[in-house]
Amino acid sequence: MNQIICHLQLSRNNFEIDIKLNLPGSGVSALFGQSGSGKTSVLRFLAGLEPDAHGFIQVNENRWHDSETLFNLKTHKRRVGYVFQHAALFPHLTVLKNIEYGCKRSKVQDKNLSIENMIQLTGLEKLLQRYPGNLSGGEKQRVAIARALASNPELLLMDEPMASLDLQSKEQIIPYLEKLVSQLDIPVIYVSHSPDEVVKMAQYIAILENGKVKASGSVEHMAIQVNAPSISGAEVMIVPKSEWLRLSGKNCLVKT
Amino acid sequence: MSLSPADIQAIWVTIKLGVVTTILLLVIATPIAWWLSRPSCKSSLTILRDLISSIISLPMVLPPTVLGFYLLVMMGPEGPLGQMMGALNLPLLVFSFNGLVVGSVIFSLPLVVQTLKNTFVAIEQSHMDAAATLGASDFDRFISLILPLSRHGYLSAAVLGFAHTIGEFGVILMIGGSIPGQTKVISMVIYEHVEALEYANAHTLAAMMLVFAFICLFIIQLVNKDGLRKGGR
Numbered sequence: 131m132n133q134i135i136c137h138l139q140l141s142r143n144n145f146e147i148d149i150k151l152n153l154p155g156s157g158v159s160a161l162f163g164q165s166g167s168g169k170t171s172v173l174r175f176l177a178g179l180e181p182d183a184h185g186f187i188q189v190n191e192n193r194w195h196d197s198e199t200l201f202n203l204k205t206h207k208r209r210v211g212y213v214f215q216h217a218a219l220f221p222h223l224t225v226l227k228n229i230e231y232g233c234k235r236s237k238v239q240d241k242n243l244s245i246e247n248m249i250q251l252t253g254l255e256k257l258l259q260r261y262p263g264n265l266s267g268g269e270k271q272r273v274a275i276a277r278a279l280a281s282n283p284e285l286l287l288m289d290e291p292m293a294s295l296d297l298q299s300k301e302q303i304i305p306y307l308e309k310l311v312s313q314l315d316i317p318v319i320y321v322s323h324s325p326d327e328v329v330k331m332a333q334y335i336a337i338l339e340n341g342k343v344k345a346s347g348s349v350e351h352m353a354i355q356v357n358a359p360s361i362s363g364a365e366v367m368i369v370p371k372s373e374w375l376r377l378s379g380k381n382c383l384v385k386t
Numbered sequence: 387m388s389l390s391p392a393d394i395q396a397i398w399v400t401i402k403l404g405v406v407t408t409i410l411l412l413v414i415a416t417p418i419a420w421w422l423s424r425p426s427c428k429s430s431l432t433i434l435r436d437l438i439s440s441i442i443s444l445p446m447v448l449p450p451t452v453l454g455f456y457l458l459v460m461m462g463p464e465g466p467l468g469q470m471m472g473a474l475n476l477p478l479l480v481f482s483f484n485g486l487v488v489g490s491v492i493f494s495l496p497l498v499v500q501t502l503k504n505t506f507v508a509i510e511q512s513h514m515d516a517a518a519t520l521g522a523s524d525f526d527r528f529i530s531l532i533l534p535l536s537r538h539g540y541l542s543a544a545v546l547g548f549a550h551t552i553g554e555f556g557v558i559l560m561i562g563g564s565i566p567g568q569t570k571v572i573s574m575v576i577y578e579h580v581e582a583l584e585y586a587n588a589h590t591l592a593a594m595m596l597v598f599a600f601i602c603l604f605i606i607q608l609v610n611k612d613g614l615r616k617g618g619r
Contacts, residue, residue, distance in 0.1 A: 206520075206526075
């Protein structure tokens with residue numbers, strides 16, 4: 131069975147991260163946790179952007195990192211798509227050139243991930259000649275998603291792609307994301323501290339806390355405990371269903 | 387107020403020196419400035435950076451005659467550089483155009499390194515990371531990302547390096563020898579005109595230098611303003 135195995139050990143400013151994850155090799159897996167729980171470090175490690183980290187990474191059949199044998203595949207050789215929190219679009223290139231950047235450097239060409247297909251799926255047809263400086267937050271993230279996918283990745287990493295967006299932009303993006311995920315056969319690791327995003331997007335959840343995996347499992351086995359009226363409030367928590375059953379149950383939300 | 391053939395020859399030597407030095411400066415300063423601009427977690431590397439940065443900045447605070455004196459000693463037949471040139475069967479650098487180029491590069495290096503470093507610091511790490519995840523190697527990222535994002539910085543660095551080289555006097559006085567067609571540059575000719583009380587000739591060349599320096603600074607102002615407006619660096 132296809133799997134994404136990631137074992138990360140990292141020590142930084144007296145903060146120890148020791149995270150072992152076995153994620154499904156398809157569908158959307160969410161890393162959920164508060165700021166500082168180690169979510170972004172996992173993504174950066176998977177992308178090869180944490181040079182001081184120790185551990186092991188295997189994405190389906192391909193080994194990307196193994197500290198024991200001193201093996202480390204360089205970032206540009208990993209077929210990884212990374213959507214950053216603040217889009218990180220290249221300011222000197224138009225929307226089209228941004229999307230073409232990764233595609234031109236990709237050795238593999240998948241018809242489903244062609245530039246034309248990505249532009250259509252993310253609804254960017256009318257923005258192609260614009261520069262990133264003239265785009266809204268939501269538009270920027272759509273370009274970032276199209277750019278990451280057009281590079282034909284084996285694994286797509288999304289680091290809180292909606293954290294910096296207002297509610298309107300979020301609502302604008304979610305349908306595109308859902309459409310992409312359902313139409314493309316690429317495993318996605320989605321980092322978020324927002325339970326409503328996680329519930330909408332993910333089939334598998336790993337809950338991180340203080341640099342450790344607190345719980346993990348498919349979303350059917352998880353429940354969301356809601357302590358506040360709004361499910362996007364700060365007091366919202368996702369907990370394993372087994373734990374939830376022992377809780378009061380009143381304020382819990384299960385994915386339907 | 388006309389220029390003599392000797393003046394025109396000096397102008398030509400000066401421009402040649404400026405162009406060659408500026409090209410070398412940009413090539414040498416780029417890796418140094420990039421290395422100095424990247425943050426490091428390791429304290430030993432930080433100290434090494436500070437040390438290298440201080441050594442490169444020395445010509446900014448040293449009197450040019452002191453720098454010129456040490457270069458003269460090093461390039462002379464008994465100096466390490468002179469001996470190395472002798473061992474390689476190459477002509478001595480002292481009192482030659484090539485020697486002026488070496489002196490000018492060292493003299494203007496801090497200015498160009500500092501300008502490029504400020505440009506590189508402003509490049510966001512997330513852009514570099516994004517390019518790497520999109521399959522761009524280190525060299526590819528330099529060509530496709532760093533160069534275009536720092537084009538304003540390169541233009542400023544080139545203009546500053548060129549102007550600084552053209553206006554240099556102390557180092558050239560020490561290592562040049564004022565040989566017509568080889569090491570006699572405009573600043574040396576002005577000095578000689580003044581010594582010979584040929585004030586009219588000195589005026590012509592001095593006014594040219596003044597206008598040139600003003601144009602250079604004005605260009606840098608325009609470049610910086612344009613860079614800020616467009617969000618480039």
